[in-house]
Structures are given as C-alpha cells and as structure tokens.
Amino acid sequence: MNILLHICCGVCAAGAAEQLMCDGHKITGFFYGPNIHPVDEYEKRLRAAKKVADQLSFDLIEGLYDRERWFGSVKGAENEAEGGARCEICFRMRLEKTYEYFREGIFDLFTTTLSVGPMKDAEKVNSIGRELGGEKFISANFKKKDGFKRAIELAKEWDLYKQNYCGCIYSLEESLKKK
Numbered sequence: 001m002n003i004l005l006h007i008c009c010g011v012c013a014a015g016a017a018e019q020l021m022c023d024g025h026k027i028t029g030f031f032y033g034p035n036i037h038p039v040d041e042y043e044k045r046l047r048a049a050k051k052v053a054d055q056l057s058f059d060l061i062e063g064l065y066d067r068e069r070w071f072g073s074v075k076g077a078e079n080e081a082e083g084g085a086r087c088e089i090c091f092r093m094r095l096e097k098t099y100e101y102f103r104e105g106i107f108d109l110f111t112t113t114l115s116v117g118p119m120k121d122a123e124k125v126n127s128i129g130r131e132l133g134g135e136k137f138i139s140a141n142f143k144k145k146d147g148f149k150r151a152i153e154l155a156k157e158w159d160l161y162k163q164n165y166c167g168c169i170y171s172l173e174e175s176l177k178k179k
Ligand code: SF4
Pocket: 035, 082, 083, 086, 087, 088, 090, 091, 166, 167, 168, 169, 170, 171
C-alpha cells in the first residue's frame, strides 16, 4: 500500500516508518508540527525527520509551520494538563491537515507517528483519525511490541535529536518546572 505518514519528530518517525516498511508498505512522510515551540526546536525535529527519511529512503514533505493558527486553535485550553482537551485539539489539527494532504495525493491510506510516544493516548489519536478518514486511516499503536524501544535504538544508531518535552510552549514550561 502507498501510505502517507504524518511525522511529529525524528524518533517517532524512525519507529513507525520502519514498522510500516517492514510490513511491505511504501511510505511518504508528512512533517507537520505547528505545535512545536520555539522555532529552533522545530528545526531540530525537522532535521531529525529528514535524517530518518534519508536512512530509510522515503520522500518527506514539509507541511506549513502555521504556528499562529495552532495558538488560535488551542485558545482557552492553554492551561489544560498534558493528555487533556488541549492535546485533543492539537492531535485533531495535525490529523486534519494530514487528511487534507492525503485527499489531494495518490495515497491508499494515511496514519501518524503520534502513537509512538509512551505518553500518547493511541486510542484518542486513532478515534480522531477514523472520524476524519474512516477506513482510509490506519489505526495503529506503534509503541506496542517494543515499538518505542526500537525507535530509541534507531535514534541512537542514527544519532537523532531526542526532545525532552512533547512540543508546545505549555509542555516546555511544564518540563522546565520539573527540573
Ligand atoms: S502537550 Fe503535546 S499533544 Fe498536547 S498540546 Fe502540547 S504539543 Fe500538543
């Protein structure tokens, strides 16, 4: 199958892309991260995603870094805890854009790397994906069967940038408070 894979960062891309390719799929990566803050963090994650695309030889498309629209979307939910309403909006925004791109292309199916991270609720991600794309969306939980462990192994092997917070300014502030 010809799959459009939404990519959030290099580490998650490594785990999910390798699994899909091992299952015999052809993939195209779609890096879309309007949530990522600040700009230099965005660039680090994009560079890591490009490294993965080079290692596994797939095409990578960069979506628009429309951070103003992201801030507008989460207005009112800024203080929600990680995993709550703000994250649901954030997942939806990224999946909507991926689905938009999918519909313009020549792909059979689409999915996302968002289920790789141990903190991510795969069922929440998948239910939004199915709501948008129905049977065209692959519901996956890439962290299962040691998927996250494998992503970390590949990150080490390929010397990928590894972030220590989810991505947005609010998750960055939370991670700084814990230091
Ligand atoms: S914590 Fe992560 S998923 Fe939640 S809003 Fe921030 S970037 Fe998005």
